[in-house]
Amino acid sequence: MILGITGGTGSGKTTLLNVIREQGGRVLDCDEIYHQQLKQDLSLLRAIEDRFPGVVEQGTLNRKKLGNIVFADKSALEDLNQITHSAVKREVLCKLEERTKLTAIDAIGLFEGGLAELCDVTVAVTAPLEDRIKRLMGRDGISEEYARSRVSAQHEEAWFREKCNHVLVNDGNLEAFQAKCLAFLFSLGIMKENQ
DSSP states (O other): OEEEEEOOTTSSHHHHHHHHHHTTOEEEEHHHHHHHHHHHOHHHHHHHHHHSTTOEETTEEOHHHHHHHHTTOHHHHHHHHHHHHHHHHHHHHHHHTSOOSOEEEEOTTTTTTTOGGGOSEEEEEEOOHHHHHHHHHHHHTOOHHHHHHHHHTSOOHHHHHHHOSEEEEOOSOHHHHHHHHHHHHHHTTSSOTTO
């Protein structure tokens, strides 16, 4: 089974991914794939620099500088996504050639990047806005203003609810959400509760 996982930043997708790994599933993290490609695919880095001059410094992408541009300008974010989505999808397709019982594709742009069509089931992970802001600030060491700009540049929860087959709401503590993730995986019939 290929499970597509999406949702806004700071919603708790990593918790679901960790549960999948613990249950023997494989995770394809599209953000991680993208960052690996930035190191290996010079044409991708050039395309980003051509569209956003000054964001590549000494051969390395300055993510914060790029973030300040794209999270403040929706059309700039769309341009970045156009550049990156096809490169990421190519790599995901290569990795999917190796079949496993459960593979999760983690992508904030699951639908925009054409990855949802590769999935048997899609799930959105959502969480209350203020919880997401706090998580982002703590996880990434960023200001509240920057965290809010990142969140506001993404789709609203209703968009994810409309697009996905399932929704997992992360509105409790970590243990409660882990239990919810496990119950969800069991409900898909791809693992047994006594594993």
